[in-house]
Amino acid sequence: xxxxxxxGLSEARDALRKGDVxxxxxxxxxxxxxxxxxxxxxxxxxxPEIALERAQAADVRIxxxxxxxxxxxxxxxxxxxxxxxxxxxxxxxxLEGFKPxxxxxxxxxxADSGAVMLGKLNMDEFAMGSSNETSVYGNAVSPWRRGNDDxxxxxxxxxxxxxxxxxxxxxxxxxxxxxxxxxxxxxAFVGITGIKPTYGRCSRWGIVAFASSLDQAGPxxxxxxxxxxxxxxxxxxxxxxxxxxxxxxxxxEAMLTGDIKGKKIGIPKEYRMDGMxxxxxKLWADGAAMLKDAGxxxxxxxxxxxxxxxxxxxxxAPAEASSNLARYDGVRYGRRAQLGQGDGITEMxxxxxxxxxxxxxxxxxxxxxxxxxxxxxxxxxxxxxxVRTLIKKDFEDVFAAGVDAxxxxxxxxxxxxxxxxxEADPVQMYLNDVFTVTVNLAGLPGISVxxxxxxxxxxxxxxxxxRPWDEGDLLNTxxxxxxxxGFVAKPxxxx
Amino acid sequence: MSIDQSTAAKVAKLARxxxxxxxxxxxxxxxxxxxxxxxxLNEVDVEGVEPMVSVEPMRLKRREDVVTxxxxxxxxxxxxxxxxxxxxxxxxxxx
Numbered sequence: 001x002x003x004x005x006x007x008g009l010s011e012a013r014d015a016l017r018k019g020d021v022x023x024x025x026x027x028x029x030x031x032x033x034x035x036x037x038x039x040x041x042x043x044x045x046x047x048p049e050i051a052l053e054r055a056q057a058a059d060v061r062i063x064x065x066x067x068x069x070x071x072x073x074x075x076x077x078x079x080x081x082x083x084x085x086x087x088x089x090x091x092x093x094x095l096e097g098f099k100p101x102x103x104x105x106x107x108x109x110x111a112d113s114g115a116v117m118l119g120k121l122n123m124d125e126f127a128m129g130s131s132n133e134t135s136v137y138g139n140a141v142s143p144w145r146r147g148n149d150d151x152x153x154x155x156x157x158x159x160x161x162x163x164x165x166x167x168x169x170x171x172x173x174x175x176x177x178x179x180x181x182x183x184x185x186x187x188a189f190v191g192i193t194g195i196k197p198t199y200g201r202c203s204r205w206g207i208v209a210f211a212s213s214l215d216q217a218g219p220x221x222x223x224x225x226x227x228x229x230x231x232x233x234x235x236x237x238x239x240x241x242x243x244x245x246x247x248x249x250x251x252x253e254a255m256l257t258g259d260i261k262g263k264k265i266g267i268p269k270e271y272r273m274d275g276m277x278x279x280x281x282k283l284w285a286d287g288a289a290m291l292k293d294a295g296x297x298x299x300x301x302x303x304x305x306x307x308x309x310x311x312x313x314x315x316x317a318p319a320e321a322s323s324n325l326a327r328y329d330g331v332r333y334g335r336r337a338q339l340g341q342g343d344g345i346t347e348m349x350x351x352x353x354x355x356x357x358x359x360x361x362x363x364x365x366x367x368x369x370x371x372x373x374x375x376x377x378x379x380x381x382x383x384x385x386x387v388r389t390l391i392k393k394d395f396e397d398v399f400a401a402g403v404d405a406x407x408x409x410x411x412x413x414x415x416x417x418x419x420x421x422x423e424a425d426p427v428q429m430y431l432n433d434v435f436t437v438t439v440n441l442a443g444l445p446g447i448s449v450x451x452x453x454x455x456x457x458x459x460x461x462x463x464x465x466x467r468p469w470d471e472g473d474l475l476n477t478x479x480x481x482x483x484x485x486g487f488v489a490k491p492x493x494x495x
Numbered sequence: 496m497s498i499d500q501s502t503a504a505k506v507a508k509l510a511r512x513x514x515x516x517x518x519x520x521x522x523x524x525x526x527x528x529x530x531x532x533x534x535x536l537n538e539v540d541v542e543g544v545e546p547m548v549s550v551e552p553m554r555l556k557r558r559e560d561v562v563t564x565x566x567x568x569x570x571x572x573x574x575x576x577x578x579x580x581x582x583x584x585x586x587x588x589x590x
Contacts, residue, residue, distance in 0.1 A: 101570040199550045213549060242555045311535045322510060329511075331583050333574035345588050350513035362512050366522070367529055369510040370498075383536050385546030390539065392550065426525060427532045443550025 004029035006169045009073050009226035010253075016062055016072045023062070023072030026172075027055040027116050030074045033170045034118060039495040042155075042165040044079060044137040045087045045120040054116040061114060070233045071114025076165045076174040079120045080127055081107045081217075082206040086117075090208040091125045091135040094328045094356025096335040104206025105238045106175065106217045113233040118171050122161025125358045126325065127182055127210045130432035131421060132160025134360045139418050142190055143168035143491035146456040150494070153415045153458070156186030156432075162220045163190040167491060173221040173230050177207060179214045180313055181411075181436030184448035187220055188410035188461025191450040191489060193227045193482070194220040195475070198468045199443035200245040201231075203238030211320035212243075214313075214440040224449065224479045228252035231471065247469060255472035260480045261295030266403040270306035271435060273412065279454045280409045287407055287451055287462040290484035291477070301403060303394040308387050309438040310430060315371050315384035316441075321361075322368025328356060363426065392442040399467050405477045408435050410448040410461035435463060445471045447478045450487040459489065498526040 004026045007015070015021045031051060034043050051074060058072035082088045082100035089095040103111070111117065122140040124132050131154040132140040140160040142153040144167070155164040159176035163186035166174050176183040178196035187194030195218045202217040209215060219230035232252045238244045267288055272281070292298050330336035330352030337351035357365065371380035398406070412434055421429050439446035445468070448461040462481065466474030498506075503523040507514040514522060572578040577585075 098574050101567075101573055239556075239558060243549065243551070245551070305539065308536055308539055311533045314529060315533055315536070326511075330576060331585055332571075334576070336576035339586060343586060345586050346511070347513075348586050349511040353511055354513035357512065362510075363522075363525060363529075366503075366506045366510045366512065367526065370506045370526065370530075371533075373506070373509060380533065380536075382546050383539075383541060384533075385548075386541035386544040387536055387539050388547040389544050390541070392547065425528045427528055430532075 005033040005171070007172060008222040009070070009172050009229050012073055012172055013229070017067060023055040023058040023116060024052065026072065027051050027074045027118070030118055030171050037168055037170050037495050040141045040143060040164045040168055041138055042122055042140050042161040042168065042170060043076065043119045044122045044161065047086055047117055047119045050086070051116050051118050054111070058114050058116060068113040069229055070110060072116060073114070073172050074116040074118050075110065076118050076121045076162060076171040077107055078159055078162050078175050078177060079123050080177050080208045081175060082208070083107055083117065083120065086120065088120065088208070089136065090127070091123045091137055092356065092358070092361070093136045094334050094352070098334050100206070102206060105203035105240060106207065106234050109236065110175070110233055115233070121165055121174055124158035124160065125361050126208065126321070127158040127177055127179055128321070128360050128364055129157040130181070130185060130429055131416070131418070132157040133418060134358050136358065140164045141418065142415055143495065144190060144415060144458055145491070145494065146458060152418045154189065154418050156189035156415065158182040159186045159220060163187060163192065166190070166192050166220050166222060168495070173219055173226055175217060175234070176220045177215060177217045178440065179210050179317060180440050181433035183218050183220060184436045184446055184461070184463055185411050185432055187448040188450070189415040189459065191459030191487065192220055192222060193224050193447065193449055193478070194218065195227050195231060195447040195471070196439065196445065197231060197235060197471050198445045200243050201235040201471065203241040203244045205238055205240040209324040211317040212324060213320060214317060224475060224482045225253060225256060227447070228256055228475045250472050252472050252475050255476050256479045257476060258480050258483055260291065260477050263296045263404045263477060264402050265291050265296045265298050265477070266301035266398055266406040267298060268301050268303045268306065268406060268408060270303050271408045273434065277413060280412065280460065283452050283460050283462065284407070284409050287481060287485070290481060291407065294480045294484055299403065301398050301406070303398065303438070305387065305390045305394050306438060309391055309441055310434055312384040312387040312391065313433070313437045313441060314367070314430060315380050316388065318364040318368030319372050319381050320368070322365045322372065325361070325365050328353065360426070388441050391438055395442045395444060404467070405474055406465040408463045408465065410435060410463040414454045414456070414458040414460055439465055444468055445474050447474055449478050449481050449485070451481070451485040452487065453489055498523050498530065
C-alpha cells in the first residue's frame with residue numbers, strides 16, 4: 001500500500017486488523033510526510049523515537065489479538081496537552097523548556113488505546129487566537145491556497161497546527177481543544193471534521209488551562225466515523241478533574257446509522273448575520289435541504305441572546321484566563337526573565353510575564369484582571385455570567401420544544417491570508433467565533449463538518465449543535481450530512 | 496466607561512506584567528475597543544437572573560481526605576528555572 005499517511009483512522013484500523021499493513025509502516029509514512037512538510041510549521045516538536053516505539057508495541061498487540069480501538073494509529077497532539085518528557089509549551093515563550101513529569105488524562109487514554117504519538121502540534125499561544133498567528137513557534141500554514149495564488153493562508157486557530165496536519169495528511173488525526181471555537185473553526189477552514197463534546201466529557205487534567213469553565217478537548221479527523229472512534233477513546237470519567245462526568249461513554253461509532261428520519265433540525269434566525277457572504281448563506285440553505293432530503297424535519301427556531309454571546313465570552317474567558325495564567329510566575333516552571341541588580345520578586349514577576357507572554361495573551365490577562373477588579377466585578381463579570389445563564393436557557397428552551405440538533409454555518413467566512421488581519425482591531429478577529437462561542441457558553445456538543453468550497457476553492461464548514469451528552473445522536477446527524485454533502489476535495493501539494 | 500493611561504498602568508501592575516510608559520496609550524486604546532464591545536451586555540435585562548457558575552448544575556465532587564501522592568520533590572523541582580537544595584529559589588523577598 002502506498003501513501004499510508006492519507007488513510008483515515010477507520011480505514012487504517014481495518015487494514016491493521018486484516019494484517020494488510022503494520023503500525024510501523026503507517027507511522028514511518030507519517031513521519032516522512034511530516035519531515036517533508038516543514039513549510040506548514042504544523043508539527044513543532046517531533047517525537048519519532050516515541051512514535052516508532054509505540055508503533056512496534058502496537059504491532060505486537062495487534063498480532064496477539066489485543067487491539068484496542070486506536071491501536072497502532074499515528075496521531076498528532078496539540079501542544080496544549082502535557083506529554084511526559086516531551087516539550088509542552090502551549091506555544092508560549094513562558095513555558096520554554098518545560099517538560100512535564102506527567103501525562104494529560106486525554107493523551108494517556110489515547111496511548112492506552114494504542115494510539116501512536118507523532119509529535120506536538122502548533123497552536124495559538126495558550127489557545128488564544130483564531131488564526132494561529134500568536135504562536136511562539138511562528139504561524140502554522142494551511143495546506144490550502146486560493147487557486148494559483150501562492151499567498152499563505154491561515155489554518156484557523158487556536159488548533160491551527162492540528163488542522164493543517166490532518167488536512168495535509170501528516171497524521172491520521174489529531175487532538176484539539178475548544179474554548180470558543182478552537183476545534184470547529186480550524187476544522188472548517190481546512191475541510192476536516194472537528195467535534196467539541198459536551199463540557200465534562202473529556203477530562204481537562206493535564207491540559208494547560210485557558211478558561212476552565214469553557215475548555216474541552218476533542219478530536220480533529222478526516223471524517224465523521226473517525227471522530228466517533230477517537231472521541232470515544234478520549235472521553236470518560238476522571239477523578240482528577242472535578243468537572244468530569246461520571247456518565248458511561250457510549251460506542252459512538254455503533255450509533256452511525258445515517259438514519260435521521262423524523263429528526264427535528266432547528267435553523268436559528270439570529271445566526272443570519274448582516275453582511276454574511278452569499279456563499280455561506282447558500283451553504284447553510286443547501287445543508288438544511290440535504291438534511292430534509294434525508295428525512296429530517298427543518299424548523300425555524302430563535303435563540304434570542306445569540307448577539308450577546310461574544311461580548312459575554314470576552315468577559316468570562318479573559319477573567320478565567322487571568323486567574324489560570326497567574327501560575328506563570330517564573331518560579332516553578334518555564335522561563336524566568338534575566339533580572340537586574342537589585343530587582344526583587346515583583347520585578348521578577350513583571351519582567352518574566354512581560355517577556356514570556358505574547359501580545360494577545362497579555363491583553364487578555366489584563367482585560368480579565370480589569371473585569372475582576374474591585375468596583376467592576378458586578379458590572380462586567382457578574383453581568384456576563386448572568387447573560388451566560390440566558391444563553392444556555394435559549395438552547396434549553398429549543399431542545400425542550402423537541403429540536404434534536406441545530407444547523408448553523410461553522411464560520412462567517414472561508415480561511416483568510418496570514419497577516420491580513422494584522423491591522424484590524426482585536427474585536428474583528430474575535431468575530432471569527434461568532435457561530436461557535438455560544439456552544440461553549442452553554443456547554444453543548446458541537447461538530448463542524450466540511451460541506452463545500454467557496455468561489456476561490458477554499459473549504460467551508462457547517463456546524464451542528466446537539467443536546468448535552470448526546471454526542472452519539474449528533475455524530476449520526478453529522479454522518480448523514482457528510483454523506484449528503486459528499487465533500488472529497490483535498491489541497492494540492494505545494495509544500 | 497473609558498480607560499485612561501493611569502488605569503491601564505494600574506491594571507498592568509495588578510496583572511504583574513511590566514508595560515513601558517510609552518506603550519500605555521496604545522494599551523488603553525485597545526482596552527477601550529474591547530470594553531466598548533463588552534458594553535453591549537448592558538442592553539440585556541438580567542433582573543432576577545442567577546449568574547452561571549457551572550454549565551452542569553452540580554456540586555463539585557470531593558475526594559476522600561487521604562494522601563494520594565507525595566515524595567516527588569525531584570519531579571516537582573525538575574522544571575524550576577532556579578532550584579537549590581530542594582527549594583525553589585527566588586530573589587530576596589523579606590528585607
